[in-house]
Amino acid sequence: xxxxxxxxxxxxxxxxxxxxxxxxxxxxxxxxxxxxxxxxxxxxxxxxxxxxxxxxxxxxxxxxxxxxxxxxxxxxxxxxxxxxxxxxxxxxxxxxxxxxxxxxxxxxxxxxxxxxxxxxxxxxxxxxxxxxxxxxxxxxxxxxxxxxxxxxxxxxxxxxxxxxxxxxxxxxxxxxxxxxxxxxxxxxxxxxxxxxxxxxxxxxxxxxxxxxxxxxxxxxxxxxxxxxxxxxxxxxxxxxxxxxxxxxxxxxxxxxxxxxxxxxxxxxxxxxxxxxxxxxxxxxxxxxxxxxxxxxxxxxxxxxxxxxxxxxxxxxxxxxxxxxxxxxxxxxxxxxxxxxxxxxxxxxxxxxxxxxxxxxxxxxxxxxxxxxxxxxxxxxxxxxxxxxxxxxxxxxxxxxxxxxxxxxxxxxxxxxxxxxxxxxxxxxxxxxxxxxxxxxxxxxxxxxxxxxxxxxxxxxxxxxxxxxxxxxxxxxxxxxxxxxxxxxxxxxxxxxxxxxxxxxxxxxxxxxxxxxxxxxxxxxxxxxxxxxxxxxxxxxxxxxxxxxxxxxxxxxxxxxxxxxxxxxxxxxxxxxxxxxxxxxxxxxxxxxxxxxxxxxxxxxxxxxxxxxxxxxxxxxxxxxxxxxxxxxxxxxxxxxxxxxxxxxxxxxxxxxxxxxxxxxxxxxxxxxxxxxxxxxxxxxxxxxxxxxxxxxxxxxxxxxxxxxxxxxxxxxxxxxxxxxxxxxxxxxxxxxxxxxxxxxxxxxxxxxxxxxxxxxxxxxxxxxxxxxxxxxxxxxxxxxxxx
Numbered sequence: 001x002x003x004x005x006x007x008x009x010x011x012x013x014x015x016x017x018x019x020x021x022x023x024x025x026x027x028x029x030x031x032x033x034x035x036x037x038x039x040x041x042x043x044x045x046x047x048x049x050x051x052x053x054x055x056x057x058x059x060x061x062x063x064x065x066x067x068x069x070x071x072x073x074x075x076x077x078x079x080x081x082x083x084x085x086x087x088x089x090x091x092x093x094x095x096x097x098x099x100x101x102x103x104x105x106x107x108x109x110x111x112x113x114x115x116x117x118x119x120x121x122x123x124x125x126x127x128x129x130x131x132x133x134x135x136x137x138x139x140x141x142x143x144x145x146x147x148x149x150x151x152x153x154x155x156x157x158x159x160x161x162x163x164x165x166x167x168x169x170x171x172x173x174x175x176x177x178x179x180x181x182x183x184x185x186x187x188x189x190x191x192x193x194x195x196x197x198x199x200x201x202x203x204x205x206x207x208x209x210x211x212x213x214x215x216x217x218x219x220x221x222x223x224x225x226x227x228x229x230x231x232x233x234x235x236x237x238x239x240x241x242x243x244x245x246x247x248x249x250x251x252x253x254x255x256x257x258x259x260x261x262x263x264x265x266x267x268x269x270x271x272x273x274x275x276x277x278x279x280x281x282x283x284x285x286x287x288x289x290x291x292x293x294x295x296x297x298x299x300x301x302x303x304x305x306x307x308x309x310x311x312x313x314x315x316x317x318x319x320x321x322x323x324x325x326x327x328x329x330x331x332x333x334x335x336x337x338x339x340x341x342x343x344x345x346x347x348x349x350x351x352x353x354x355x356x357x358x359x360x361x362x363x364x365x366x367x368x369x370x371x372x373x374x375x376x377x378x379x380x381x382x383x384x385x386x387x388x389x390x391x392x393x394x395x396x397x398x399x400x401x402x403x404x405x406x407x408x409x410x411x412x413x414x415x416x417x418x419x420x421x422x423x424x425x426x427x428x429x430x431x432x433x434x435x436x437x438x439x440x441x442x443x444x445x446x447x448x449x450x451x452x453x454x455x456x457x458x459x460x461x462x463x464x465x466x467x468x469x470x471x472x473x474x475x476x477x478x479x480x481x482x483x484x485x486x487x488x489x490x491x492x493x494x495x496x497x498x499x500x501x502x503x504x505x506x507x508x509x510x511x512x513x514x515x516x517x518x519x520x521x522x523x524x525x526x527x528x529x530x531x532x533x534x535x536x537x538x539x540x541x542x543x544x545x546x547x548x549x550x551x552x553x554x555x556x557x558x559x560x561x562x563x564x565x566x567x568x569x570x571x572x573x574x575x576x577x578x579x580x581x582x583x584x585x586x587x588x589x590x591x592x593x594x595x596x597x598x599x600x601x602x603x604x605x606x607x608x609x610x611x612x613x614x615x616x617x618x619x620x621x622x623x624x625x626x627x628x629x630x631x632x633x634x635x636x637x638x639x640x641x642x643x644x645x646x647x648x649x650x651x652x653x654x655x656x657x658x659x660x661x662x663x664x665x666x667x668x669x670x671x672x673x674x675x676x677x678x679x680x681x682x683x684x685x686x687x688x689x690x691x692x693x694x695x696x697x698x699x700x701x702x703x704x705x706x707x708x709x710x711x712x713x714x715x716x717x718x719x720x721x722x723x724x725x726x727x728x729x730x731x732x733x734x735x736x737x738x739x740x741x742x743x744x745x746x747x748x749x750x751x752x753x754x755x756x757x758x759x760x761x762x763x764x765x766x767x768x769x770x771x772x773x774x775x776x777x778x779x780x781x782x783x784x785x786x787x
Contacts (some may be wrong), residue, residue, distance in 0.1 A: 003073035019149060019656045020136075022363030024317040024324075028132060029543060031314045035125040038307050042118025044298055050107045050292055051115075054277055056287035058094065086493040093509060105292050113267035116124035117300050121307055124260050128314065131253045142238060148357055155372050158225060218635040229376065243330060250321045257315035264311065268304045333358045338373045347373045386419055393421040405432055407479075409455055414438065425449045432479075435461040457481040457493075466491045475499050486510060487519065495520045501527055506534040522546040528555060532579075539565035548572050555579035566591045573597065576622075588613045593620065600625035608633055615639045628654050629673070641665035652676045652696065661685040675699050675719065687711035693761050698722050710734045716760070721767065723744045733757035742767040 004764065021029070088649065106115070113120075138146060236242075277290040333355035335347040361368045398412065398421070405411040411432035412424065416682055420438060424430075425446040432455035435441065441463040448469070458476055462484070465473070470493050479502040482490050487507040496501070503525065509517055517537035522528065523546045531544065534557040544554065548571040555578075556563065562584030569578075569591040577600040578592065585606040592601065593616040601623065608631035615637070617623055623643070627650040634655045642660040648671040649663075656677040664685035671694040679700040686692075687708030694717040695709075702723040710731040722745035732738075733754035741758075743751075744767050751772050755761060756779070763784045773781070 018362050019364050020145065020357065022324075023361055024321055025132065028128075028314055028317045031310050031317070032125050032128045032285070033131070035121060035128070035307060035310050038303050038310075039118050039121030039123075039125055042121060042296075042300065042303055045299065051296075052102055052110060052292050052380060053103045054098070054101045054290040054292040056101075057289040057291050059404070072577045101277075101279075101290055102292075104279055105275070105290055108279060109275050109277035109292060110294060111267070111270040111272075114271040114294060114297065114300060115269065116464070117304060121303075124256075128253065131249055131256065140352060144242060144353065145357075148232065148236070151629065152361070152368060152372060155225060155229065155374070156354075156692050174741075229359065232654045236352070236354045240331065240352045240356070243356040246356070247325055248323060248761075250318060254315070254318045254322060257311060257318055260316060261308065261311050264304065264308050268301070268308065271297050271301045271304060284432075328359070329357050330359050333369075335369075335373050335376075338370050347376050350376070381679060386422060387729045389417065389419050389421040390423055393423055395416075395423045395426045398423055398427055401428070402430065405434075405455075407432075407455070410452075411455070421481065422446065428452065431455065435459065435463070437461065442466070445469060448709070451476075453477070455479040459483040460485075465490055465491065470496070473497060478502065480504070481506075490518060490520070495522060496524050498524050498526055500525050502530040502532075503528060504530075504532040504534075508536050517541045519543045526550070531555070534559070535556070536561040539563065540568045542568060544568060545571045548574070550574055553577040556583060558583040560584060570594045576600065579604075579770055580600070588616075590616070593617065595620060598623055600627075602627040603631070604628075605630040607631065610634075612637050615642055621645060624648065624668075626650070636660050636663055638662040644668060647671070649673070659683055664688045667691065670694065672696070682706055682709065684708045691718065692716065693737075695719070705729060707731055713737065717741065718742070728752055730754040736760070740765040740767075743772075744768055750775050753777050753780050756783050762786075 013692070017659040022704075026351040040476040056527060104723060107387070120612065128734040132182040158679055217268050250733070269377075271294075273294055275292040275294055277292050278288060279290070280288060315666055331351055333350045335349060338347060349355075358369050358372070401414070402410055402412055409431040410429055411434055412427060413434040413436070414420070414424070415436040415438075417438050420435065420441050420443075422444060424433070426449065428449055428451060430450050431452045433450070433453060434457040436457075436459040438461040439456075441461055443463060443465050445466065453473075453476060456473075458481065460483055474497050477497050477500055480494055480497065480500060481504040482494060483506040484490060487509055488503060489507065490505060503522075505519075517535070517539050519533070519541035520543065522531075522543050525547055528547045528551060530553040531547065531551060532553075532555040533541070534555075536558060537556070538561070540556065540563070544551070545568050551572055552574055555574065557579070559582050561582075563580065566580075566589045569575075569589070572595065574597055575595050578595065578598060579602040581591070581602060582605045585603065586607060588603065589610060590610070592598070593613075593771045596619065597776045598620045599622050601620075602625075604627055607630060611628060611633055617626070622645065622658045624645060625648040626643070626646060627648075630653040633651065634653055634657070636651070636656070636659065638660050639662070640660065643666055645668060646666045647668050648669075649666070649669060650673045652673045653676040656674060656679055659674065659679060659682060664683060665688065667688060668691055669689050669690050672689070673694075673696040674693060675696040676699045679697065679702060681702065682697065682705065684706045685708070686706060687710075689712055691714060693714050695712070695715060696717070697723040700723050702720070702725060704725065705720070705728075709728060710729065711734070713734060717734050717740040717744040718735070718738060719740075721742040725748060728743065728748060728751060732741075732752060733756075735758055737760055738758045739760040739762070741755075741761060748768075751768065753776060755766075755776065761784060763773070763781075766784065776784075
């Protein structure tokens with residue numbers, strides 16, 4: 001006898017697997033339980049009761065071939081009174097002989113189907129159960145299924161799922177109350193088109209639905225769950241082993257069903273109540289023919305027909321499973337209905353094994369797939385990140401990060417956050433907002449609370465702007481900085497900020513578009529005064545001329561890429577400051593000389609070798625600052641003296657070995673930087689520069705200084721470090737205004753005590769070796785150390 005407890009593991013599978021059992025698998029499971037009970041009941045009867053009872057037959061030996069039980073049915077078909085009158089036959093056999101004959105006839109005369117029917121039922125049922133659960137235990141599929149069910153259960157029970165669905169329901173309910181923003185194209189005047197960075201029409205719920213807020217721990221758990229779902233989805237969508245295994249399992253069950261059904265139908269008639277038995281036992285019992293009664297034949301026959309009925313129903317479920325598998329496209333799962341119900345339009349369709357398991361879940365309960373869809377939605381994930389951010393970045397914590405920037409504005413700088421906390425918009429005193437390496441920013445309507453905001457920096461932080469927020473920024477922002485990989489990633493709403501005064505853009509043009517260097521139209525920027533562009537443009541963007549009438553400062557940083565075309569500069573008649581840095585220029589562009597309002601020109605980090613064209617700068621009568629540093633200039637032409645208005649000249653980091661005396665006739669020079677060259681001496685005419693306040697000649701090869709240098713009594717800064725000076729003239733005492741003197745890195749043996757007469761020079765402004773400083777007289781040092 002097989003105890004019922006031993007089959008418990010087959011009939012009670014892990015409850016978690018139930019979500020992957022559609023109704024036909026559940027029905028088949030109940031059927032197998034019923035079939036198992038039939039087998040167990042039959043086995044119990046087989047063990048506890050006599051199997052067969054035999055009596056000798058008195059048929060003559062010459063008729064042994066005839067059925068010994070042939071006349072018995074008619075003989076016992078009379079009424080009870082006739083049976084009482086029969087005296088019967090005495091066979092003179094004892095109990096042991098009957099037991100021997102019963103066992104012998106059971107083994108030799110009874111058909112194997114009638115003999116082993118209960119055990120066959122149990123074995124077949126166990127095979128059905130194993131087939132049904134095979135893919136749950138197969139090594140190639142079990143790990144995926146267990147992982148999927150584990151994640152599914154956590155997603156279903158997560159408080160975030162309930163919150164997200166509640167919020168969506170709240171949005172759908174309030175979406176008709178008029179709080180819907182419209183999409184507009186900033187400054188383009190076009191309709192029916194969407195712009196990059198300006199979000200599509202969206203529902204904005206000003207009042208959140210009344211649901212319980214997640215605490216920080218639950219938010220972190222939901223965030224980790226999002227990551228698990230992402231990784232599992234990528235892993236499962238790569239193949240279709242689960243789908244293939246389920247098909248094989250179903251085909252195997254169908255084949256098994258057909259085989260069992262056929263042979264059961266054929267052999268069921270072999271279960272007879274009367275069985276004729278002929279054995280050669282005359283020497284033992286005196287009889288060779290016996291008539292046997294299979295005591296359980298009638299019951300087994302009824303159980304067999306019942307079993308066959310269950311097998312047929314089981315087979316129909318298998319056939320329906322095959323129909324479902326091949327009739328429906330199970331390699332794709334679409335969340336169309338879920339998108340309509342939840343309003344989450346970004347739920348991605350899934351494929352392969354992921355899609356197949358979701359199809360099975362739908363047959364069990366479609367609510368599971370709906371709640372699971374929350375974790376496939378980027379909108380939902382972004383909301384969760386937002387919630388966690390708000391928990392972590394409280395207004396008090398953000399207020400501690402407020403600092404004054406270089407322009408004196410109160411700036412909030414955030415770097416490398418997973419999103420933009422909503423609490424940022426509670427700091428109404430913020431004047432400048434700097435966001436760096438923050439992905440997928442969407443400014444909420446609460447942006448309008450930052451009434452003092454004038455400066456915005458987006459450094460590798462793509463941002464979308466709803467129309468309501470765009471309207472708010474359009475008339476407030478004065479300065480915008482955008483840095484991205486490619487300039488086409490710059491949000492288009494930036495070019496519609498009509499109150500903008502400064503625009504700084506940094507990014508590359510694609511290699512195929514670098515020569516064209518097309519930039520978005522700047523026509524809407526009516527107040528733009530400063531434009532900075534750091535890229536790899538092959539020419540000046542034509543759209544710069546859109547602001548030619550009012551642009552005062554233009555900066556083009558090309559990082560070494562050669563700028564070929566600059567003819568558009570001639571149209572910038574109001575330009576005051578021009579920077580052409582790293583543009584690969586070998587000559588000073590002629591277009592520059594037509595800028596009559598130009599006051600400052602910076603040609604840093606180019607390939608200038610000759611500056612003979614410097615004479616043409618006499619037409620730029622307002623030019624006061626000329627920066628020719630970080631080039632390869634070997635000499636300064638004599639006609640530089642024509643630049644009478646020049647006040648600042650930067651020639652550092654070049655290849656100058658001599659300095660023309662004609663330069664000293666630029667009598668308005670207040671700053672002269674000729675450091676980092678190869679100069680061995682300074683011309684005596686340097687004394688003509690009576691307005692000179694800053695002179696930098698450090699990192700050269702000067703061996704001495706002309707005495708005329710000390711005629712420049714307005715000098716405040718004199719940088720002589722890292723030259724070959726062996727002494728400093730006592731005439732330095734004439735520089736009464738000197739407040740900064742650098743002498744480090746020379747060959748000086750001592751400092752003149754006349755330094756004490758430089759009233760503005762203090763110890764903090766004297767850069768020299770400590771030993772030389774200690775060599776000064778004590779009274780000089782005391783005077784320099786006075787506050």
